[in-house]
Amino acid sequence: MTVRFGGRTVLDRVNIAVQPGEVVTLIGPNGAGKTTLVRAVLGLTAPSGGRVLRRPNLRVGYMPQRLSVDQTLPLTVRRFLALWRPVTADQVAAALEEAGVKRLADSAVQTISGGEMQRVLLARALLGEPDLLVLDEPDQAVDVHGQAELFNRIAQVRQRRGCGVLLVSHDLHTVMARTDRVICLNAHVCCSGRPEDVSRHPEYHALFGGHARDLAVYVHHHDHAHAEDGKVVHDHDGDCCHG
Numbered sequence: 001m002t003v004r005f006g007g008r009t010v011l012d013r014v015n016i017a018v019q020p021g022e023v024v025t026l027i028g029p030n031g032a033g034k035t036t037l038v039r040a041v042l043g044l045t046a047p048s049g050g051r052v053l054r055r056p057n058l059r060v061g062y063m064p065q066r067l068s069v070d071q072t073l074p075l076t077v078r079r080f081l082a083l084w085r086p087v088t089a090d091q092v093a094a095a096l097e098e099a100g101v102k103r104l105a106d107s108a109v110q111t112i113s114g115g116e117m118q119r120v121l122l123a124r125a126l127l128g129e130p131d132l133l134v135l136d137e138p139d140q141a142v143d144v145h146g147q148a149e150l151f152n153r154i155a156q157v158r159q160r161r162g163c164g165v166l167l168v169s170h171d172l173h174t175v176m177a178r179t180d181r182v183i184c185l186n187a188h189v190c191c192s193g194r195p196e197d198v199s200r201h202p203e204y205h206a207l208f209g210g211h212a213r214d215l216a217v218y219v220h221h222h223d224h225a226h227a228e229d230g231k232v233v234h235d236h237d238g239d240c241c242h243g
């Protein structure tokens with residue numbers, strides 16, 4: 001799939017797949033096209049070239065980076081979760097329990113923390129009984145302990161439901177530990193593979209700075225670079241990382 005905005009190629013012939021029961025994580029620097037790819041998977045952005053193939057009747061649960069809530073509306077978490085689809089009290093309770101925040105059911109959404117809101121948004125995604133769970137930076141508002149807990153939850157959800165999980169993350173350490181497959185995006189797929197196949201590489205460190213420390217990356221020879229407009233330039237002989 002290719003996505004262009006104006007004359008600029010933001011995604012360049014990206015080809016990825018997520019299988020049932022598989023956790024796939026997209027990593028890449030700011031502006032690499034991660035959210036654009038997620039939006040295309042969700043059907044919110046139309047590809048300029050190529051297409052997104054979904055299994056017939058695929059149910060997709062989406063947990064956005066954030067969701068703004070009217071601060072003036074008195075709204076409990078329980079009522080918030082019933083805004084999008086008809087749900088029973090038991091379904092809401094079960095989804096909150098699965099997301100690890102059952103205790104928040106009667107809290108006002110305006111008063112819960114950013115990390116707690118992420119969990120509520122996870123519960124919201126689970127209420128749709130997803131075959132594919134798409135999580136855009138689920139660890140964004142969460143501290144280190146919370147991140148580990150959140151990724152445990154995601155692993156449990158995957159195991160219990162057998163759904164595929166596609167997530168965007170900047171937390172490379174957690175990603176490497178909790179993901180079946182990592183896809184490193186920089187307009188094109190420049191890195192992909194199982195985390196355990198990954199070994200250290202300077203190009204990877206250059207891409208992610210200090211965060212890449214202690215991460216393993218394997219290397220292939222990369223025959224192109226990218227111009228400002230995202231176009232591939234074929235005279236580059238630098239290495240690229242696959243992981």
Ligand SMILES: Nc1ncnc2c1ncn2[C@@H]1O[C@H](COP(=O)(O)OP(=O)(O)OP(=O)(O)O)[C@@H](O)[C@H]1O
Pocket residue numbers: 005006010028029030031032033034035036037
């Ligand atoms: N609707 C749009 N119109 C024009 N340009 C866009 C649009 N959406 C995204 N872009 C541009 O496409 C590029 C990729 O954006 P995207 O949000 O997909 O990156 P990202 O990898 O998710 O970044 P981040 O890590 O900062 O969230 C950016 O340069 C962005 O400005």
